[in-house]
Each structure stands twice: as structure tokens, then as C-alpha cells.
Amino acid sequence: MSRLALLGGQKTISIDYLKAATLPVVSxxxxxxxxxxxxxxxxxxxxxxxxxxxxxxxxxxxxxxxxxxxxxxxxxxxxxxxxxxxxxxxxxxxxxxxxxxxxxxxxxxxxxxxxxxxxxxxxxxxxxxxxxxxxxxxxxxxxxxxxxxxxxxxxxxxxxxxxxxxxxxxxxxxxxxxxxxxxxxxxxxxxxxxxxxxxxxxxxxxxxxxxxxxxxxxxxxxxxxxxxxxxxxxxxxxxxxxxxxxxxxxxxxxxxxxxxxxDELDARSELRRRNALSFEQGIADIPFVRPQRELDGAHRVFSYHYFRYMPSTGNPTETYAFLKALHAEGVACGYCGYGRLHKAPLFLEGGPYGDCIASDPKVVTPLPRTEMTARTTFLAAPRFETECDELIHQYITAYHKVSEHIEEVLAYMRSNDLSKELARLSGRSIAML
Ligand SMILES: Cc1ncc(COP(=O)(O)O)c(C=O)c1O
Structure with a gap:
């Protein structure tokens, strides 16, 4: 498999998703x-x-x-x-x-x-x-x-x-x-x-x-x-x-x-769902990326593709390094800031609402599973809103390429200080790379 784009190789994605997979916002x-x-x-x-x-x-x-x-x-x-x-x-x-x-x-x-x-x-x-x-x-x-x-x-x-x-x-x-x-x-x-x-x-x-x-x-x-x-x-x-x-x-x-x-909502949702399932199936063999689980009897509409990166250490820098490698391949991906509200200054310090909230111990209770979810979630792909099989195929190829080179990605992480880049993104609710 060819060299990672992160390390100077050719990038995998050649199709612009904005042109190929996005519908006009106003009809x-x-x-x-x-x-x-x-x-x-x-x-x-x-x-x-x-x-x-x-x-x-x-x-x-x-x-x-x-x-x-x-x-x-x-x-x-x-x-x-x-x-x-x-x-x-x-x-x-x-x-x-x-x-x-x-x-x-x-x-x-x-x-x-x-x-x-x-x-x-x-x-x-x-x-x-x-x-x-x-x-x-x-x-x-x-x-x-x-x-x-x-x-x-x-x-x-x-x-x-x-x-x-x-x-x-x-x-x-x-x-x-x-x-x-x-x-x-x-x-x-x-x-x-x-x-x-x-x-x-x-x-x-x-x-x-x-x-x-x-x-x-x-x-x-x-x-x-x-x-x-x-x-x-x-x-x-x-x-x-x-x-x-x-x-x-x-x-x-x-x-x-x-x-x-x-008028178009259900038809669009179904097409997005078909595309999403084909993307998820295409990368189902990669053990360390996990899509959201849809419950039995639930019908999900795939408004967004948020996955979890399942690193061995739970270190957020690993999620970021993985994203950086995907981004270099041309994947439109992003960092997710959900799961941090219980630590947000607005609630902890009372902000403009006074400190009745901050003084309540229940508000500041630790949420370890939420925090772990927050550290590992990422935006995996844009919405696939059109018939765009070739783009989805390129995304699947990019995910496989990065996962097959995961040791090189981790080595890149160890030899580069990514903390400033990570800090810039991690304060935001959703941040595209
Ligand atoms: C989960 C969730 N709740 C509420 C809102 C608020 O919606 P609005 O931006 O229309 O005020 C948003 C908007 O992004 C949202 O993502």
C-alpha cells in the first residue's frame, strides 16, 4: 500500500465532496x-x-x-x-x-x-x-x-x-x-x-x-x-x-x-442512509473505528457521521493524529467537542447566571463514560447526499490506507508536538480539520 499522504505520499481522495455529494441548501x-x-x-x-x-x-x-x-x-x-x-x-x-x-x-x-x-x-x-x-x-x-x-x-x-x-x-x-x-x-x-x-x-x-x-x-x-x-x-x-x-x-x-x-426530506434521508450504510460496511473490518450503534427498532437518519476511534490508551492526541492522517488523504473530517459541557465555565463558575449551579455538587459530578466518549469521537465524513458511490469508495480506501499504516501515524504523533493544534480545536463544539 502506498505511502501516507501525511508523510508526503499521494492523497487518496480526488473528488470534491462539495461538488459530488452536496445538494443545494435552497430549492x-x-x-x-x-x-x-x-x-x-x-x-x-x-x-x-x-x-x-x-x-x-x-x-x-x-x-x-x-x-x-x-x-x-x-x-x-x-x-x-x-x-x-x-x-x-x-x-x-x-x-x-x-x-x-x-x-x-x-x-x-x-x-x-x-x-x-x-x-x-x-x-x-x-x-x-x-x-x-x-x-x-x-x-x-x-x-x-x-x-x-x-x-x-x-x-x-x-x-x-x-x-x-x-x-x-x-x-x-x-x-x-x-x-x-x-x-x-x-x-x-x-x-x-x-x-x-x-x-x-x-x-x-x-x-x-x-x-x-x-x-x-x-x-x-x-x-x-x-x-x-x-x-x-x-x-x-x-x-x-x-x-x-x-x-x-x-x-x-x-x-x-x-x-x-x-417535500424532499424522506427521499433525501433514505439516500443518505443507503450511502452511510455502504460507507460503514466498507470500513467494518477496521477494528479501531466504530460507528454509532442504532438500537433495534430505531430508524436513524444519518444527519452526521460521528464515529469513535478506539485507541489502546484513550489518549485524545491519538484521535487527533489519526484524523490528521485522514485529512491529509483528503477526508473531510473533524474534531468533536461534545461531552464537555459539565466542565464548561458557564456552568462551573456560574457565568452570567450566578453561582447557584456551580454550588450544586450534582452538576459537577464526574462523567467518566461521557469523557471517554468525548475523547474518542470524531466527524468521520461529510453527508453523502447524492448518488456518489465513487466518492464513498475513495473514503473507504482512505480509511483502510491510514489504518494499515497506523504504526507510522503513532510514530508521527510521538515525534511531533501536536498539543497546540489539538488545543486550538478542542475548545470548540465542532471543528473541521
Ligand atoms: C443538539 C442541538 N440542540 C439544539 C440546537 C440549537 O438549534 P439552533 O441552532 O436552531 O438554535 C442545535 C443546533 O446546532 C443542536 O445541534
Whole structure:
């Protein structure tokens, strides 16, 4: 096998994935509808918003849908909707994007960090119960990278302790668990339509629920304009003048883009899934890279390809050296910063939210399995969104080449100081090499 590109050999990947495997973010239909909205002057409020909320709720299978200006505000609405009051605790994984956690403190709740299962990268149901206290109000689960969490035991624990379940589905549009769409299983589901997601709208989000009270509370929190539309017996009519403190209205242009993308969502997800499985099968013989495990009965949507590098020592520099060698071969790969929130200054030092969080020993509990998952996870490949067999084949070849030269990669690591490069990447949530 030829010399590693890291050491001056020829690189394996000759195809530009941006040209070969990426679809336009904005469709022709999206552009047309945005133009129509501009011509009609519907640049702040539009009937398209309620129509799309209904359409997306039907897609997920819930009674209610409420569009928001981003996924973060959908999550804050959800935290408020399920009744988290100041001082209430919400159990949440540390292995996630910060926006699964900060909405809890924005509502003056206390995040209590919990382990993930290193195989699925999702919240570990076995670790939830030890964090339940008299102040626990909810569990926030994250279907991370598009992989559904193990919802049956989670719902069972929630029921036993009288807790609400919020599903952060920001990566998981169209994913399902035992025949039910994610977002429809817990009390409230939240999706992001941010531009890099698989239903991109620029910025935007949606909250879905089957619970009338949750919907009304969420609507009242961030949408004073919707309060008159609530049923006449709603207790939230009294806030018509002021709303309840936030303004989370989505831009109608974003809705136009999301609505157009929804036409294509399932077909695109299935093609990505076929491509992803062929990539994973192609490298299944490499013992030290491990894809996320999809649970029996779960249907994952492969929004991202995050793998774990299984080094013998658990040293993060090994993961980085491996990535560096792949990157030199032309692999679009990246470092993952998930799994560090329980050590983030915002929570440990209280940041702008005061130090009630920092003083709670449960918040700073060690999470060894999460930390190990964090040290070893990496972004293995870009989305394969088109029929791109040749590109996938090149990726498989590159992974084999680097793995067959792994001793040279480790020798390179030992004779070069990679600590500065690693430090530059490791503070970030997601960092492409
Ligand atoms: C897991 C997760 N939760 C929440 C969010 C927040 O979504 P938004 O960026 O639309 O506010 C994101 C966005 O990247 C995310 O990845």
C-alpha cells in the first residue's frame, strides 16, 4: 500500500465532496415562495407559518406544532411548557450542543448532567435514575447525530417519577423509534431548522406536542400574537397584552424554505442512509473505528457521521493524529467537542447566571463514560447526499490506507508536538480539520 499522504505520499481522495455529494441548501420552490411572500409584503407574519406548523406536526404525528425563530428558543419554550420553575432540575446529557442545556438555565432551572452510552452516543437510560431528586422536573434527551435514544426505558423512568420528557430532535428530522417519529414520544419535541441541519431554513425551529397545556404555555411565552387564537377557556388569555416575556416568532421566509425542503426530506434521508450504510460496511473490518450503534427498532437518519476511534490508551492526541492522517488523504473530517459541557465555565463558575449551579455538587459530578466518549469521537465524513458511490469508495480506501499504516501515524504523533493544534480545536463544539 502506498505511502501516507501525511508523510508526503499521494492523497487518496480526488473528488470534491462539495461538488459530488452536496445538494443545494435552497430549492427552486423555496426561492419562488420567498419571492411571493416579498411581493405580498408578508415579511413578518404570514398564514404560511400556521400552515407549515400544522404540516410538520402531521408529519411527526402530534396534535400541535409551534414554529420558533430557532431550535434554541423551541427548547426554551419546551422547558417552560413542561413547567420547569426556578430551581427545578432537568437531567440532560453533557454530550450535546450547548443549546440543549442553556435553555434550562435561561428558565432558571438547574441542569443536572448525565452519562451517555458510548455505543449509541445517546443518553444512557441506566444513568438517569441516580440523578433524580425531589427537585427533578424533566429529562432532556438528545437524538444525537440523528440516532434515536432508547425511549422505552426513558419513558418508563419518567412515568415512575412523574417527570416530563423533552426530546431535542435538532439532528433527527424524520428519525423514528419503534414506529413512532422522534418528537412525538415525550411530552414535547423540538427541532432546529438552522442552515446546516437536514431541514434547513436559514434559522428556525419548531416545537411539537400532543399536550394542550404545553402548547398554550409555549405559545404564550414567545408568541403574544398567538394568544388571541387560543381556545376561549385558555388561562393564558390574560397575558394577551404582554405575552410572557419572550419573542420567538419565526421569519416567514424561513418557513417557506423549510416547507419546500419538507417535500424532499424522506427521499433525501433514505439516500443518505443507503450511502452511510455502504460507507460503514466498507470500513467494518477496521477494528479501531466504530460507528454509532442504532438500537433495534430505531430508524436513524444519518444527519452526521460521528464515529469513535478506539485507541489502546484513550489518549485524545491519538484521535487527533489519526484524523490528521485522514485529512491529509483528503477526508473531510473533524474534531468533536461534545461531552464537555459539565466542565464548561458557564456552568462551573456560574457565568452570567450566578453561582447557584456551580454550588450544586450534582452538576459537577464526574462523567467518566461521557469523557471517554468525548475523547474518542470524531466527524468521520461529510453527508453523502447524492448518488456518489465513487466518492464513498475513495473514503473507504482512505480509511483502510491510514489504518494499515497506523504504526507510522503513532510514530508521527510521538515525534511531533501536536498539543497546540489539538488545543486550538478542542475548545470548540465542532471543528473541521
Ligand atoms: C443538539 C442541538 N440542540 C439544539 C440546537 C440549537 O438549534 P439552533 O441552532 O436552531 O438554535 C442545535 C443546533 O446546532 C443542536 O445541534
Amino acid at each position: 427552486e420552490k423555496g426561492k419562488r415562495v420567498v419571492n411571493e411572500l416579498m411581493e405580498k409584503g408578508e415579511i413578518s407574519q404570514s398564514p404560511i407559518v400556521a400552515r407549515f406548523a400544522r404540516r410538520f406536526a402531521d408529519y411527526v404525528g402530534t396534535d400541535y406544532g409551534l414554529c420558533t425563530n430557532n431550535g434554541t428558543s423551541a427548547l426554551e419554550s419546551a422547558v417552560f411548557a413542561v413547567g420547569v420553575a426556578p430551581g427545578d432540575e432537568v437531567i440532560v446529557p453533557s454530550y450535546t450542543f450547548w443549546a440543549s442545556v442553556t435553555p434550562i438555565i435561561a428558565q432558571h432551572g438547574v441542569p443536572v448532567f448525565c452519562e451517555v452510552d458510548p455505543d449509541t452516543h445517546c443518553i444512557d437510560p441506566m444513568d438517569i435514575e441516580r440523578h433524580v431528586s425531589a427537585r427533578t422536573k424533566a429529562i432532556m434527551v438528545v437524538h444525537v447525530w440523528g440516532n434515536p435514544c432508547d425511549m422505552d426505558p426513558i419513558m418508563e423512568i419518567a412515568k415512575r417519577h412523574g417527570l416530563a420528557v423533552i426530546e431535542d430532535c435538532s439532528h433527527a428530522h424524520g428519525a423514528s423509534y419503534k414506529g413512532r417519529m422522534v418528537g412525538s414520544i415525550g411530552d414535547v419535541g423540538c427541532f432546529s431548522f438552522q442552515g446546516s441541519k437536514t431541514l434547513p431554513a436559514g434559522e428556525g425551529g419548531i416545537l411539537v406536542t400532543n399536550d394542550r397545556t404545553c402548547y398554550e404555555r409555549a405559545a404564550a411565552l414567545g408568541h403574544y400574537e398567538l394568544i388571541p387564537t387560543l381556545p376561549t377557556d385558555s388561562p393564558y388569555h390574560r397575558y394577551m397584552l404582554t405575552g410572557m416575556g419572550q419573542k420567538f416568532r419565526i421569519h416567514p421566509f424561513a418557513v417557506a424554505l423549510a416547507d419546500a425542503q419538507l
